[in-house]
Amino acid sequence: MLSPPQGSEHGRLHGDTAGDIRTNIPFLQNVLSNDQFLYGTVDTQFIDENQDLFNLKPVQNRAQRLLHYLGHVMVNGPTTPIPVKAKPSSIDPVIPSVPMGKNYNPPCAHLRYTTPTTPAHRRPPVGFRDVLLREGPEGFARAVRRHDGLLLMDTTFRDAHQSLLATRVRTHDLKNIAPFVSHNFSNLFSVENWGGATFDVAMRFLCECPWRRLQELRALLPNVPFQMLLRGANAVGYTNYPDNAVHKFCEVARENGMDIFRVFDSLNYLPNMLLGMEAAGAAGGVVEAAVSYTGDVSDPMRQKYSLQYYLDLAEELVKAGTHILAIKDMAGLLKPESSRLLIGSLRQRLPDMPLHVHTHDTAGAGVAAMLACAEAGADIVDVAVDSMAGMTSQPSMGAIVACTKGTKLNTGIALEKVFDYSEYWEVTRGLYAPFDCTATMKSGNADVYENEIPGGQYTNLHFQAHSMGLGNKFKEVKKSYTEANKLLGDLIKVTPSSKIVGDLAQFMVQNSLSRAEVEERADELSFPLSVVEFLQGHIGIPHGGFPEPFRSKVLKSLPRVEGRPGASLPPMDFQALEKQLRESHGDDISTEDVMSAAMYPKVFQEFREFTSTFGPVDCLNTRLFLDGPKIAEEFEVELERGKILHIKALALGDLNKAGQREVFFELNGQLRSVLVKDTVAMKEMHFHPKALKDVRGQVGAPMPGKVVELRVEEGQRVERGQPLCVLSAMKMETVVNCPLSGTVTKIYVSPDSSLEGDDLILEISENE
Incomplete structure (x- = not known):
């Protein structure tokens, strides 16, 4: 039996380690999860060469806390708010196979975290990330521009599920398919899997750490570049942060495996964008500055955001040192003609700059628009796998692959592999039925050309409307969105400016207010805080300035921010924040935790309170996480490699005088029970x-x-x-x-x- 050597330092530190069973258990758990031990390559130097075996974590009653969570869901329903009454599918997706063979150990010396090996899978093919690690951001950009054919960014891991499933897809389901993507889609430009709403939602609704998602996916998908969405001076939040917070965030993201930073600003406000670009570049990432697109450059009647406006802004971003230039069409407003005009003009003016185009397929014209962009000179376009494409998501990967096959734009992706990939997501999508936009949206909607609602916001806006009792008035919300946009001066609409327009639209519907009534009564209404702060200048200055007299009537004597909002903020004291977190949550606080608290203080606090009560719940499959087990259902939960719980849900007890129910389980053959407060019954009593x-x-x-x-x-x-x-x-x-x-x-x-x-x-x- 393996145990720490008695004469060793570790033996002295932990007393008679060989004779202390409580100390031996975590030591043996470390041994049993060590790859070298599992694959039979140990020798007499094994213990001396693997000092991390002695990082003995205290034994925690994770099983009991997990039962408490399952009991809570069985009594009170999902912990994440459910917008529509639909049950998750009971069918688990079949994970497509990946060949067995040699491990892949990518060059990751610059990363803080240790990249685990993936013994079950052979070394995946060389991908564009290998080019990036070898040649750096500048060489990577040159390789992209020289590449023959059209490159694709896959948004399935991020924007696709944000747009279709309210950002609710869990790391559990992303990890299942990551090795398949690594082996069969190595020629992707990138996989977008982080940033945007995923950072917030992971903690707020999925009860998981966004940094751990990045770490675990990086280990499983080592050869394809990862891409994230960075909201300029807003980082991954809805407000401005001190400059050093944005820099530190990018630094930590890079150390955890992020490669490409798509930097945008919700108002195309250049000072905010320059801060985000500088932070991403200083961290060693690929800077992809994104021009957010609205209006229609091919329509002579829509001249606030003209072709010249976009060309001038693009030139400023190129001068500022972007490695790649993106057009971010967040609402899917690019039509084929405007695509040819915009991308053709950019290609002519910027012949050496890689061009990357992002769109949504809300109206159904996404594939045609992206093919037009490619023909006009775009190097990369965004797609989602077929079963996660269309409507408010991105255009279909399979359609683009098929349409370019045999042409100069050939993607080099095997169509049959797209089918396997799509089949996994088709079944997985069923697990998220309560969040699926198809519960209420049955087709694409060309009315997006009028309301200009971003695809990533559409589902969440619908979700918000349901939670506020406006689910049956969503058509009115969409019309009010158009009117709210006009009230605010016709904005570029993307997070957080799109949220501001959406908040005002719902406020108008909730209070039965027309645009004229809002303008007339602006000095007496209680507007959403986001609207007030926008008018104060808290997210920057919109193109064309603030709407008057509306702004003055709303703000009255409230202060106004001049210039870049974050420029006047004092630097964030990370040491003080870490000390505060350790006092509140104990010493188990990482640099990543500090950054989560810096971005979302209250959300991080609630996330840590959740985990202290229920422990990590990411080991549960998605149906159990959302809906809990059925009575008499038997299932297994793998807490960690080699540690499996056999659980059977037995019964729910009656409500006691304290408003609690006892929930009975069988755990590894033994009877267990937990007391759960019935919050629904408590509400009915109040x-x-x-x-x-x-x-x-x-x-x-x-x-x-x-x-x-x-x-x-x-x-x-x-x-x-x-x-x-x-x-x-x-x-x-x-x-x-x-x-x-x-x-x-x-x-x-x-x-x-x-x-x-x-x-x-x-x-x-x-x-x-």
Whole structure:
């Protein structure tokens, strides 16, 4: 039996290690998960050469915490909000096979993390990442420009599921298919798998660490470049961060395996973009500056965003040192004619610059537009595998591969492999039925040419509308989106500016307001916080300036930001933040955790609270994670390699006086039970009064949501227009303002209270 040598340092540190079974167990677990040991290549120097065997993690009762999570889902339903009543499919996807053979150990000396080997798979073919690691970003860009044929970026791992499935796809399902992609799609330009909404959603709704996703996928997919979406000065958030936070984020992302940074700004505000480009470049990444596209360059009647506007902006980005230039058509507005005009003009003006085009297929013209872009000189276009393509997602990979086969644009991708890849995702997509846009959207919609809703926002906007009780009014929300965009001055619409337009649109529908009424009553309405902050200048200056007099009426005396918003922010103190996190969560805090807390303080706090209660739940398959087991169902859960739990769900107990139910399981043949609070029953036991519209001084919730902050106290004198509290629903925050001057007589809510529309927040007695 292997155990630490008695005379060794480790033996001294841990006492009589050979005789201490509690210490031996984690040591033996480390041995049993060591690749060298598993594949029989150990010798007498094995222990001395593998000192990490002595990193003895304390034994945790993960199984009991996992049962607690499963019991919680069985009693209360999914922990992530479900927009539509649909059950996840009970069919598990079949993972396409990958040949057995030699390990692949890519050159990763510059990365902080250790890349695990993948013993089950042979070395994958050389891909463009090998070119990048060998030649650096500049050489990589030259290789892309010299490449014969059309290159593809696969968005299936990120934007496709953001657009179709509300960003809800878990790392579990991405890891299953990653080795197949590594072996069969080595000639992809890149796989987009990170950034954008995935960073936030991973912690907020999927209860998993976004950094771990990046690390694990990097180990399984070592030969294809990874690409992420970086929101310029907003990094992966919805606000501006200090400059050093953006730089540090890119540095840590690069160290964890990110290669290509698509940098954009929601307003095409150049100062914000330059910061993101500088941060990505300083980290050693490939800088892909993206011009966000809206309007129609082929329509002489749409001249705010003209061809000249795009050409001038592109030249500024090239001067700033981008390695690759992207056109980011986030709503799918590029038509074939505008594609030929825009890309043809860029190719003529920038003959040596690789051009990469991103679009969505909302109207159904995506394949035609991307083929037109390729013919006009684009080097790379974005696609998603067929079963995850179309509608608000990207154009079909299979269609582009088939249409270019035998031409000068040939992609070099085998169509039959696309079919296998698509089959996996077709079944996997069924697991996410509650989030699928096809529950309500049955086809493409050409009305996108009018409302210009980005594909990545469309599903989430629909999800938000359902959560706010507007699911049956989504057609009105789309029309109001068009009107809200005009109110705000016709914006470039992509995160976070698209969220601002969406928040205003839903606010208008929720309160039955027309565009004219919003303009007329702008000085008295309680607008969503995102709208107010935009008008203050918190995300930058839009092309053409802010809309007046709307801006002045909304802001009144509120301060305005001049110039680049983040430029005036003091540097973030990462050491102080790490110390604070260690005090709150213990010493198990990594550099990556610090960056997560820097980007999303409250979300990270809630994520750590979740894991301290339930432990990591990423070992569960997706159906169990979302829906929990059925009574009498037997299943296995692999906590880690070699450690498998055999679980059977037995029964749900009756509700006790404390509002709890006992949930019974069989775990590895032994009876176990957990007590779970029944939150639905607790809500039914609690009645919250409604605000009466004809009673002056009663202030009700303008939308369903959670109370984030109370800004007044009972007995406090308040003035008309003064902020009373902040509500949050699905990332949308609204400040509830005081409707009249007076004194707060009673408050009916507290922070974290969950409210429905018109629930009474507080009462104000009017001044005499």
